Amino acid sequence: MAESESLEALEVQNNEQKRQGNEQNDGNLVEEEELEGDYNDDEEEDEEEEEESQLSELQQHAELPSSQMEEEVREEQVKTLTVVPSSSTAILSKENDQYADDLAGLKGNSALETHVEAEFKDQVGLSHQEVLVSVTPQSSKAQTQNQLQPSVCPTSLSELSPTSVTQPISSAPSPTPPEKRLSSPEVKNVCIPEAGHQSSAKLKTLNVPVARTSIPDGYNWRKYGQKQVKSPKGSRSYYKCTYSDCFAKKIECSDHSGHVIEIVNKGMHSHDPPRKNNSTGESRGGLSVGPILQTTVNEHTVRMLKDSEPATLSIEPVQETPTISERKRQSSSSSDENKETQIKEEDVSEPEPKRRQAIPLIWQCWRFNVFCSFLTRLKKGNLECPKAVLKPGKKPKFVVHAAGDVGISGDGYRWRKYGQKMVKGNPHPRNPTQMASLIDMDDSAVIASLF
DNA sequence: AAAATTTGACCACAC
DNA sequence: TGTGTGGTCAAATTT
Numbered sequence: 357m358a359e360s361e362s363l364e365a366l367e368v369q370n371n372e373q374k375r376q377g378n379e380q381n382d383g384n385l386v387e388e389e390e391l392e393g394d395y396n397d398d399e400e401e402d403e404e405e406e407e408e409s410q411l412s413e414l415q416q417h418a419e420l421p422s423s424q425m426e427e428e429v430r431e432e433q434v435k436t437l438t439v440v441p442s443s444s445t446a447i448l449s450k451e452n453d454q455y456a457d458d459l460a461g462l463k464g465n466s467a468l469e470t471h472v473e474a475e476f477k478d479q480v481g482l483s484h485q486e487v488l489v490s491v492t493p494q495s496s497k498a499q500t501q502n503q504l505q506p507s508v509c510p511t512s513l514s515e516l517s518p519t520s521v522t523q524p525i526s527s528a529p530s531p532t533p534p535e536k537r538l539s540s541p542e543v544k545n546v547c548i549p550e551a552g553h554q555s556s557a558k559l560k561t562l563n564v565p566v567a568r569t570s571i572p573d574g575y576n577w578r579k580y581g582q583k584q585v586k587s588p589k590g591s592r593s594y595y596k597c598t599y600s601d602c603f604a605k606k607i608e609c610s611d612h613s614g615h616v617i618e619i620v621n622k623g624m625h626s627h628d629p630p631r632k633n634n635s636t637g638e639s640r641g642g643l644s645v646g647p648i649l650q651t652t653v654n655e656h657t658v659r660m661l662k663d664s665e666p667a668t669l670s671i672e673p674v675q676e677t678p679t680i681s682e683r684k685r686q687s688s689s690s691s692d693e694n695k696e697t698q699i700k701e702e703d704v705s706e707p708e709p710k711r712r713q714a715i716p717l718i719w720q721c722w723r724f725n726v727f728c729s730f731l732t733r734l735k736k737g738n739l740e741c742p743k744a745v746l747k748p749g750k751k752p753k754f755v756v757h758a759a760g761d762v763g764i765s766g767d768g769y770r771w772r773k774y775g776q777k778m779v780k781g782n783p784h785p786r787n788p789t790q791m792a793s794l795i796d797m798d799d800s801a802v803i804a805s806l807f
Numbered sequence: 808a809a810a811a812t813t814t815g816a817c818c819a820c821a822c
Numbered sequence: 823t824g825t826g827t828g829g830t831c832a833a834a835t836t837t
Contacts, residue, residue, distance in 0.1 A: 578810095578811070579811075579813080580812090580830070582814070583814095583827085585828085586827080594828095594830075607828095
């Protein structure tokens with residue numbers, strides 16, 4: 357708790373510094389960033405102090421020579437803190453309270469976390485960044501490392517961020533080349549708020565690039581609009597596929613902090629999807645993130661669920677392609693949905709039924725989120741789904757919880773499931789006939805079970 | 808200079 | 823009819 361208090365103090369201090377800096381620099385963005393860099397430095401110093409106090413504990417765990425451990429810890433701090441993006445106040449803001457609270461108990465064992473990390477590095481013998489890239493999700497250690505992964509996001513997003521990893525880097529040539537946006541401005545846009553959500557007391561330095569305004573799916577999207585929405589508070593970005601004659605669109609919903617919480621795909625691409633790459637692309641693209649889950653949710657389902665008016669609704673994905681083991685894993689963490697981003701595929705009555713049989717509704721559930729959610733439930737001792745709570749008068753949401761992992765779906769795209777839910781009604785009613793083609797037996801069974 | 812993004816305005820729809 | 827929201831346009835701005 358003392359740590360969180362110091363964090364608050366830091367935040368206040370930082371805000372003060374920024375205020376002063378803004379006054380002096382007249383709001384110059386560059387200057388502000390520099391100031392925030394100073395802030396990071398300050399924080400780093402503070403962090404180091406904290407680390408000093410933790411050092412003894414760490415040594416007990418790792419039984420490493422003091423100098424060695426200290427060097428390691430400092431190295432960790434440097435790598436972590438120096439990449440904390442601008443406007444990092446969000447990282448320490450109240451938005452983190454949720455995770456801070458959730459992980460408060462864990463924080464009490466902060467040494468343990470660091471120990472785990474150190475231990476992992478010890479065992480693997482990799483540098484921090486190497487670990488971040490190569491680690492695979494099989495244990496809590498991996499989870500912990502995964503949490504740290506975001507910390508390097510700003511330095512080399514295109515290489516290290518989970519999202520970018522998901523990008524089919526070496527995948528076959530897509531109809532349109534990968535967006536250069538992948539490594540650009542939007543990154544900070546996403547990383548920062550994400551960190552704000554994902555970080556906890558001990559994870560305050562973490563920067564989780566879970567969301568970016570444009571999920572790398574191999575298509576080229578042109579943003580044509582953005583709107584602020586009140587409920588949920590945040591913004592909505594509108595994208596169109598830049599491919600000629602392609603009317604595919606997608607809407608990305610972000611929360612107030614810029615964290616993408618939902619992605620709705622509308623319409624089908626009139627061009628071939630990116631060829632899936634079974635080897636390189638997959639291994640690089642996000643295997644490190646785990647198996648994928650694939651499901652199909654359609655307008656029809658939404659309507660039906662709406663009529664049912666459940667306060668909360670949660671189902672398992674109905675159409676998926678992962679292996680049995682993957683499925684097991686997914687079901688084991690099916691209720692993990694903290695801050696998950698949702699990708700929803702909405703068919704917009706475009707004539708391509710055959711293709712749409714495999715319309716994937718893939719939700720990515722970052723293991724980090726899963727881990728945090730796990731910790732939360734562990735602490736609270738329940739498995740409730742907070743996000744499923746509906747506000748009075750609001751349309752019910754169809755929430756599908758599923759752990760995320762990575763894999764190749766039947767449509768040749770690479771998806772990673774990270775959350776799933778229904779949102780407000782779709783303005784484009786779906787053709788029932790088409791719908792029929794979208795609902796396979798499993799879908800029907802699941803839907804039927806809901807009534 | 809071109810392309811992409813941002814953002815205010817506009818329109819349609821629902822309540 | 824007035825208001826709020828969702829979606830889109832397009833000029834301005836940024837990259």
